[in-house]
Amino acid sequence: MTSAPRVVLAPDKFKGSLTAPEVAAALAAGITCARPDAEIRQVPVADGGEGTVDSFVAAGWERIEVDAPGPTGVADTAPYAVHGTTAVIELAAAVGLTKLPGGQPDPLGAHTYGLGVVIAHALDRGVTDIVLGLGGSASTDGGAGMLQALGARILDVDGTELSTGGATLARAARLDRTGLHPRIATANFTLACDVDNPLLGTTGAVAMYAPQKGATPSDLSILEAALTNWAAVVAPEFTQTPGAGAAGGTGFGALAVLGAQVRSGIEVVLDLLDFPRLLDGATLVVTGEGALDTQSLYGKAPVGVCEVARKAGVPVVAAVGRTQLTLEEIRTAGFTACYALADLEPDPARSIADAARLLIHIGERIATDNLRN
Secondary structure: OOOOOEEEEEEOOEOOOEOHHHHHHHHHHHHHHHOOOOEEEEOOOOOOOOOHHHHHHHOOOEEEEEEOOOOOOOOOEEEEEEEOOEEEEEHHHHHEHHHOHHHOOOOOOOOOHHHHHHHHHHHHOOOOEEEEEOOOEOOOOOOHHHHHHOOOEEEOOOOOEOOOOOHHHHHOOEEEOOOOOHHHHHOEEEEEOOOOOOOOOOOOHHHHHHHHHOOOHHHHHHHHHHHHHHHHHHOHHHOOOOOOOHHHHHHHHHHHHOOOEEEOHHHHHHHHOOHHHHOOOOOEEEEEOOEEOHHHHOOOHHHHHHHHHHHOOOOEEEEEOEEOOOHHHHHHOOOOEEEEHHHHOOOHHHHHHOHHHHHHHHHHHHHHHHOOO
16 A cells, blocks of 8 residues: 655745745645645745745744834834744835835835834844845835844934935945944844845946836936945945845845845745755655746745755656746756646736636646656
């Protein structure tokens, strides 16, 4: 008599459609339809961007909700996840693009102050290890707002304290760190980040990402000059550090002032979830995201999951919304197969709207094809 198959479901979100826990639940329903005897473990993942906190809450971490202003200063709330003395904080959940009131961008004035409020809350709880998921930022303020919320003061040449926002950094003359939260000195900060851009220049925070945040050509000039001045005031030696340009330069502020270290987002997440242990006895791993493309091959969640699973000797298939990779590229990346919603529903709008139902069908196919007795 054969033993029941054990399936680990570790998908990322399908952006604009389903959260990672919702993707996992739909796949589980489909697999159960085809193989009621299957033992299924749902381990939704993220790469540091949107959905990172949700992944840890799904894994049993405590969810903490904090009153924290959004990227334009409007009162809002933001969650983070805690387990023991470790906290996972997601920039996107506090000051991300999705937190802009009415979706209206503010490229010159948006800031990361709310992120600093969340960090301070975690420090006040006695957290000593903080993972900052960087991604989806609405601002380009070099992490200045975050540091202001943590007690730093940014002064102009006259000693007047500056307000928040990227553009104001053009007038920065001194960073007063004397009021920084005292627990920063003994805390460890890790940036979960898959962006290796420097702070400045043609591949920096402004040039590469500010247009996505509503910046016009004239705004780009203002912001680049402001960040150039900010870097000169704070720590010019970090301007070219890979990851300094992440999240509108928030990486720079964390590296230069918080002493943070940069790591691959999915690697950090899988380590904290103790993912290799979850693979013990697994027959199959299913991962995926909304779009599997060439960008996915450079540190995105599905490939990170695939690498860990392959090291454990467990075959991996991908369930995605759509893919632009060839079969050869998919197999070279380590997947034994790729199942796309677009194969069932070619119309993108319908596929997005009906993703949960389509994923149930995908789950059935995965079980039929890969969990034979």
